Amino acid sequence: MIKMERINKIYRPQSNPVHALQEVSLHIEGGDFVAVMGPSGSGKSTLMNVLGCLDTPSSGTYWLGGIEVSSMNSDQLASIRNRKIGFVFQNYNLLPRMTALRNVELPMLYAGVENKKRQARALDCIEQVGMLDRIHHRPAELSGGQCQRIAIARALVNSPDIILADEPTGNLDSASSLEIMHIFQSLHRNNTTIILVTHEAEIAAFARRVLHFRDGRLTADEILSPQHLKKTPLPKGGEDI
Amino acid sequence: MSLSESIRVALDSIRANLLRSILTTLGIMIGITAVIAVVAVGQGGQQSIMKEMEKFGSNLFQIRLDWRRDELPSGTEFTMQDIEIIKANVPELEYLLPCADTYSQVKAGNKAKSAQISGTEAGYACLHPLEISTGRFFSDSDCQSGRRVAVIDEELARELFPRSSALGKKILVGNQALLVCGLFKAESSPFAMGIKFVYIPTRVWLDIYPDGGISYIEGGTRNPAEVKTAMQSSIKILERRHRSENLYQGVDMEQQIQAVNKVTGVMTLVIGIIAGFSLLVGGIGVMNIMLVSVTERTREIGLRMALGARRRDILLQFLIEAIVLCLLGGITGMALGVGGAFLISALAQWPPLVSWATVLLAFAFSAAIGIIFGLLPANQAANLDPIEALRRD
Ligand SMILES: Nc1ncnc2c1ncn2[C@@H]1O[C@H](COP(=O)(O)OP(=O)(O)OP(=O)(O)O)[C@@H](O)[C@H]1O
Numbered sequence A: 001m002i003k004m005e006r007i008n009k010i011y012r013p014q015s016n017p018v019h020a021l022q023e024v025s026l027h028i029e030g031g032d033f034v035a036v037m038g039p040s041g042s043g044k045s046t047l048m049n050v051l052g053c054l055d056t057p058s059s060g061t062y063w064l065g066g067i068e069v070s071s072m073n074s075d076q077l078a079s080i081r082n083r084k085i086g087f088v089f090q091n092y093n094l095l096p097r098m099t100a101l102r103n104v105e106l107p108m109l110y111a112g113v114e115n116k117k118r119q120a121r122a123l124d125c126i127e128q129v130g131m132l133d134r135i136h137h138r139p140a141e142l143s144g145g146q147c148q149r150i151a152i153a154r155a156l157v158n159s160p161d162i163i164l165a166d167e168p169t170g171n172l173d174s175a176s177s178l179e180i181m182h183i184f185q186s187l188h189r190n191n192t193t194i195i196l197v198t199h200e201a202e203i204a205a206f207a208r209r210v211l212h213f214r215d216g217r218l219t220a221d222e223i224l225s226p227q228h229l230k231k232t233p234l235p236k237g238g239e240d241i
Numbered sequence B: 001m002s003l004s005e006s007i008r009v010a011l012d013s014i015r016a017n018l019l020r021s022i023l024t025t026l027g028i029m030i031g032i033t034a035v036i037a038v039v040a041v042g043q044g045g046q047q048s049i050m051k052e053m054e055k056f057g058s059n060l061f062q063i064r065l066d067w068r069r070d071e072l073p074s075g076t077e078f079t080m081q082d083i084e085i086i087k088a089n090v091p092e093l094e095y096l097l098p099c100a101d102t103y104s105q106v107k108a109g110n111k112a113k114s115a116q117i118s119g120t121e122a123g124y125a126c127l128h129p130l131e132i133s134t135g136r137f138f139s140d141s142d143c144q145s146g147r148r149v150a151v152i153d154e155e156l157a158r159e160l161f162p163r164s165s166a167l168g169k170k171i172l173v174g175n176q177a178l179l180v181c182g183l184f185k186a187e188s189s190p191f192a193m194g195i196k197f198v199y200i201p202t203r204v205w206l207d208i209y210p211d212g213g214i215s216y217i218e219g220g221t222r223n224p225a226e227v228k229t230a231m232q233s234s235i236k237i238l239e240r241r242h243r244s245e246n247l248y249q250g251v252d253m254e255q256q257i258q259a260v261n262k263v264t265g266v267m268t269l270v271i272g273i274i275a276g277f278s279l280l281v282g283g284i285g286v287m288n289i290m291l292v293s294v295t296e297r298t299r300e301i302g303l304r305m306a307l308g309a310r311r312r313d314i315l316l317q318f319l320i321e322a323i324v325l326c327l328l329g330g331i332t333g334m335a336l337g338v339g340g341a342f343l344i345s346a347l348a349q350w351p352p353l354v355s356w357a358t359v360l361l362a363f364a365f366s367a368a369i370g371i372i373f374g375l376l377p378a379n380q381a382a383n384l385d386p387i388e389a390l391r392r393d
């Protein structure tokens, strides 16, 4: 699904260069659930931006689903982002003037999905995150956890190859964080590829694989044992999300 | 993103900042209002003038002495003999009328009114759309024999003879008593300005005003195509007979229309320049507010890009927002302009003319302003870097 070879990202190469990513090579299979960890400034967000085709690497090659995207132009990248990638942000990034439903429909507008299908699909995804009773609410009328669920529904609507979540629980209390992680877990069970940045070990514990970054370098690549996975506590009713 | 979606987004964002949007479009609105109102009134006026002139007839011409000369050489005035000779030598002519005008008192009993006293001949009734309501216009034989007859307008008749019909009554013009042989319907054009008219045979006019002379000659041809040649031949004859050049000036319908068009052309240009400036100022206002909008919505732009909006989608979104903003101003301005035109025309007493061309032009113009002044902000939005934009708060 994802293959990176010797990716470098250098900010401000002229004045005082910042090596945000250095010689990063990695391989992620479809359907995997990967957590990215590391101290602040270690290049996690930069990696996510490159993975999400929001940014192009300074050097190296990046294949997404067998296509080399490191040399694409901005329109092609927009199309990849639209169809292959679902973003979940720390601050949700919902448009405040739109209802939850309209927010979820947004990626489909740029995919040219027709009106009727759009709404049906949006409702489908909202159902997956358990927010059907809030579709006509605006973000200001939702709690942080609810906003993040809507944001996940939005990430799902175009059936992307991968979900990229940069500290999705960073603004949430531990109860809401757990709810969100259970949603990710159920998506993982349905074979969605998920890559998630986090500072917290409890959150990373939901993943199958953890990548550790330091100073822009991939320093450790850890596969969590299935036993470890089973040990994670599931709240009651968590199964049917 | 589809056009209807883009328009929906544009309307959403305009509604979200309603007061600001209204204030922004004010400049455009006022500009369009002014243009529509002035053009409608102007075109209405022009049409009224044209209608007036059409009555003059396309087979008509007039020859006058150059009015710009302070002093005319003696022996150049029109004479009755000129008329006879021209008539005999210009076969295209159907009518040739010696005419004379003056403004003077008309009396009947103890009443006195001012009116324009025009000396002319029988053919006048054929060349002009004079609607005789009672009696008749004077005939050729009346003119030749110099009968003291007059044709007056109904309104004057009513004022002079409030109790009975004026037909067959005597009126006094100068020192001469004249028999009213016909009444005609007074014109109701805004340019008549309440002037009353009395037509009498030219011979009689010359008797009453022995110091005056024939002030102009009016000619009519059978075929409108022959007006120019008939007019020029007549002028040649006059020049030869009076041994003078460039003194007799002919005017026909075409020249008059050209003159009016020249005036309205200048007027349109002046209005156009004023409107252009007001719309320019309005457009800069729109550009300013769109730049503010782009800055405020940087995060939204970043998000849309992350979700798959291409640069041109963003460009189009903001361009459409600018166009919608301008069109809102333009359409309101159009409504106000048409209303204003009817108001002004009600006061000026001629119908306004709101042509489709004007409305379409105003519409196209507002849209064009939206495009021109929306381009810079929209381009700025489209060239944002998605990561930078997403990080902005
Ligand atoms: N636009 C930029 N210009 C210059 N330097 C940048 C830019 N973006 C990031 N950096 C630098 O690149 C390095 C990696 O940043 P990045 O945002 O990827 O870190 P991070 O691991 O996500 O940190 P955090 O956990 O705090 O979010 C940092 O040193 C940062 O200062």
Ligand SMILES: [Mg+2]
Binding pocket: A044, A045, A046, A166
């Ligand atoms: Mg980060």
